[in-house]
Every structure is written in C-alpha cells, then in structure tokens.
Amino acid sequence: MPDSDWGETVAAFVQQRPGLSLTETELDASCRRHLASYKVPRIWRIVDQFPQTASGKIQKFLLREQLSAG
Numbered sequence: 001m002p003d004s005d006w007g008e009t010v011a012a013f014v015q016q017r018p019g020l021s022l023t024e025t026e027l028d029a030s031c032r033r034h035l036a037s038y039k040v041p042r043i044w045r046i047v048d049q050f051p052q053t054a055s056g057k058i059q060k061f062l063l064r065e066q067l068s069a070g
Helices: 024-034 060-069
Strands: 011-015 043-047
Touching (some): 024 043, 043 060
Parallel strands (some): 011 043
16 A cells, blocks of 8 residues: 555555454454564455455455555
8 A cells, every 4th residue: 555654555455254253453463473563464455255366266356446445
C-alpha cells in the first residue's frame, strides 16, 4: 500500500480457518512477538476467502485493488 512517509506500507489479508476467530489486535500482537517492527502489517483485512484462478493461485492484483478501493 502506498505511504507518504515510507513509500510503501505493509498490508496483510488473512483468511481464517473455520471455527477460529482472531481479531486484528491479536494478529498484530502475534506478529510483534515474532517479527521486526518494520515487517508488522499496518493494515489488516480479514476475508472469507481469497480470489483464486482456475488453478488455485491467489489473484494478488484483485487484493491490491480491494485495498486501494477502501
């Protein structure tokens, strides 16, 4: 995601497993324990499922478009 100060900022899309319910706060806390601070996503999007191609690959360009659209 574009950022005025850093050029880009980290964003993450998360698909939860059935029966699990994680919040953005819990995800952030977990990442902060295991990653350097500059690698922790600043933007979190929880999705039901990822857009995929017929062969099962995630269509990252569609995720970027969703993030840009708001």
